[in-house]
Amino acid sequence: xxxxxxxxxxxxxxxxxxxxxxxxxxxxxxxxxxxxxxxxxxxxxxxxxxxxxxxxxxxxxxxxxxxxxxxxxxxxxxxxxxxxxxxxxxxxxxxxxxxxxxxxxxxxxxxxxxxxxxxxxxxxxxxxxxxxxxxxxxxxxxxxxxxxxxxxxxxxxxxxxxxxxxxxxxxxxxxxxxxxxxxxxxxxxxxxxxxxxxxxxxxxxxxxxxxxxxxxxxxxxxxxxxxxxxxxxxxxxxxxxxxxxxxxxxxxxxxxxxxxxxxxxxxxxxxxxxxxxxxxxxxxxxxxxxxxxxxxxxxxxxxxxxxxxxxxxxxxxxxxxxxxxxxxxxxxxxxxxxxxxxxxxxxxxxxxxxxxxxxxxxxxxxxxxxxxxxxxxxxxxxxxxxxx
Numbered sequence: 354x355x356x357x358x359x360x361x362x363x364x365x366x367x368x369x370x371x372x373x374x375x376x377x378x379x380x381x382x383x384x385x386x387x388x389x390x391x392x393x394x395x396x397x398x399x400x401x402x403x404x405x406x407x408x409x410x411x412x413x414x415x416x417x418x419x420x421x422x423x424x425x426x427x428x429x430x431x432x433x434x435x436x437x438x439x440x441x442x443x444x445x446x447x448x449x450x451x452x453x454x455x456x457x458x459x460x461x462x463x464x465x466x467x468x469x470x471x472x473x474x475x476x477x478x479x480x481x482x483x484x485x486x487x488x489x490x491x492x493x494x495x496x497x498x499x500x501x502x503x504x505x506x507x508x509x510x511x512x513x514x515x516x517x518x519x520x521x522x523x524x525x526x527x528x529x530x531x532x533x534x535x536x537x538x539x540x541x542x543x544x545x546x547x548x549x550x551x552x553x554x555x556x557x558x559x560x561x562x563x564x565x566x567x568x569x570x571x572x573x574x575x576x577x578x579x580x581x582x583x584x585x586x587x588x589x590x591x592x593x594x595x596x597x598x599x600x601x602x603x604x605x606x607x608x609x610x611x612x613x614x615x616x617x618x619x620x621x622x623x624x625x626x627x628x629x630x631x632x633x634x635x636x637x638x639x640x641x642x643x644x645x646x647x648x649x650x651x652x653x654x655x656x657x658x659x660x661x662x663x664x665x666x667x668x669x670x671x672x673x674x675x676x677x678x679x680x681x682x683x684x685x686x687x688x689x690x691x692x693x694x695x696x697x698x699x700x701x702x703x704x705x706x707x708x709x710x711x712x713x714x715x716x717x718x719x720x721x722x723x724x725x726x727x728x729x730x731x732x733x734x735x736x737x738x739x740x741x
Contacts, residue, residue, distance in 0.1 A: 356380045356480070357676050358667070359499060359509040361487060361522050363387070365403075365462075366639030366656035367515025368469035372416040373664035375476045379676065382480040382507060383473060384487060384499070398543045399461035400615045402567060402575045404430065404554075404650035406457055408741040409657040421468035422460065428568045429455040431552040435722065438559050438707070440605065442719035444726045451736040457554070457650065459567050459575065490525040497634040497677065511677035513636050513663070518625060520641035528637070529628040532644075534621070535704065537562065538585035539647055540578045542617040543569065544597060547609030550574055555607060556648075558707040558718070563648045564603050574608060576600055577647060579622060589617055622646055624701055630689060631682035638663060643693050646700040651739070655696055658741075662688050 358374060360367045363385030371383045405413075413419040433456055435444040448456045473481045482501070489500035490512070497512035514522030523530065550568040557564045562580030569575055578588065578600070588596060597611040625644035630637050639656035666685045667676050675681070706718050725731060 354382070354480070354505060354507045356382045356507060356509040358382075358511045358513060359384065359497070359507050360513045360515050361499070362515035362517060362520075362639070362641070363470065363473065363481070363483070364515060364517065364639065365465060365469060365653060366660050367513070368466075368473055369413060369416050369418070369657060370513065370515065370638060370660035370664055371479050372418065372469070372472055372476060373412070373660060374667060375478050377664070377668040379478065379667070381476075381478050382482060382509070384482045384485055384501065384507070386484065386486045388484055398426075398569065398573070398575075398615050399463040400541045400543060400575075400618045401462040401620075402459050402541075402569070403462060403465065403653045404457040404567060405460050405465075406651075406654045406657075406740045407453065407455060409654045410458055412657055412661045416472070418465075418468050418472050421471065422464060426461060426464055426570055428459040428570050429552050430457040430459060430554045430568060431455055433554045433556070435556045436558070436605075437719035437722045438557075438715060439719045442722040444722045444732075446732060446736055450729070451733050451740075453736070453740065455552075456736065456740060459554075459569060487521055490522065492526065492632065492634045494633070509677070510634070510675055511636065511667075511682075512634060513638060514641040515638050516641055518623070518640040518644045520637065522635070523627065523637060523641050526632055526635050528632065531626045531628075533624040533701075535623060535646065536582055537579050537622040538582050539620045539622055540576070540580065540585050540588050540617055541620070542576050542596070542600075542613060543615040544574050544576060544600065544611040545614050546572050546574050546611055548572075548607070550608060555604060557604060559603065560710065563704075563707065564600070565648075565650075566600075566604055566608065573614065574611075578603075579647060585619055589619055624697060626697065630686040631679070633679040633682075634677040636663060636682050636685060642689075643697065645697050646704045648703055649696070649700050649739070651696050651700065655693065658692060659689060 357379040359382045363383045431448045433446040486502040491498040499507040555566045565577045567575045593613040597613045601611045638659035663685045
């Protein structure tokens with residue numbers, strides 16, 4: 354089976370990359386080890402949600418995906434309020450003040466994954482291979498050779514690793530990765546709220562971590578509480594009513610009484626930097642290429658920007674027929690390095706700053722929130738970067 358591009362990993366980033374390339378005249382394959390997510394009629398709300406930036410939403414629209422979402426289950430973020438650990442210092446962002454309709458869209462992971470996979474199954478130039486594990490990868494001068502557990506062998510001019518933070522592709526290619534474990538866990542759950550959220554996202558920088566409440570349709574919110582592993586275990590062990598009360602108290606009652614509507618789940622947090630994004634015949638995108646702290650909600654958007662840039666490089670390669678040629682792939686790497694490094698630096702620095710228990714730093718970080726809130730131009734610059 355010969356292809357121009359084989360994408361290993363059919364998650365959000367890998368699937369969007371293949372769809373972005375579908376009209377480029379390339380022969381494509383997507384290899385995914387998992388099984389299809391539940392259909393549109395799946396009951397309940399997904400505990401894992403993403404804050405999709407307007408720039409990422411526009412990219413997904415160009416991929417023919419965004420219109421397939423059930424907009425009754427998508428919420429707009431029109432304002433954001435960030436509160437320091439003194440409960441008085443605050444930083445506020447408004448889509449209206451920035452001349453935008455929204456700052457972000459809150460979308461369930463399950464719903465977005467489903468519409469992406471449906472689009473892959475309809476794509477004209479994509480071979481979508483599911484429930485197939487990769488067993489062997491060989492990168493040669495002219496081609497990448499991938500063996501699957503069912504005996505199939507795929508050959509491609511370019512192989513893309515989009516297989517997550519524990520990337521098998523990255524390991525097989527011997528690309529070095531620097532990992533910093535935050536010793537923190539993100540606890541996620543959804544709640545019904547007594548007070549309307551008015552399309553506002555809330556975030557509290559606390560001594561025990563970072564708590565975010567993101568608006569869902571109706572009087573519902575999604576919680577992401579990034580905290581140390583010991584406290585996360587305590588939260589996960591609470592009864593439903595106790596967890597709801599704990600979250601409501603940590604949020605200073607801003608949304609009134611809360612009622613749990615999905616069980617809590619947890620994800621370990623880490624920072625990952627890779628030495629190289631590309632090798633001859635190989636490119637990395639998404640969590641395979643980088644991992645960041647979720648406090649800024651930029652992880653998946655960083656991945657979508659990878660897919661957007663790599664698809665641009667490949668579709669605008671001009672007379673270069675070979676889409677796996679190293680110098681061509683280096684254009685992608687050079688274009689992405691600054692954005693990735695800046696996002697990792699900012700999120701890691703904020704985590705370290707607000708995670709510190711040094712008293713003078715506590716005063717400094719709260720002062721920083723207040724001063725930034727008084728600078729409309731600076732706030733608009735921050736918004737414009739986040740929504741791109």
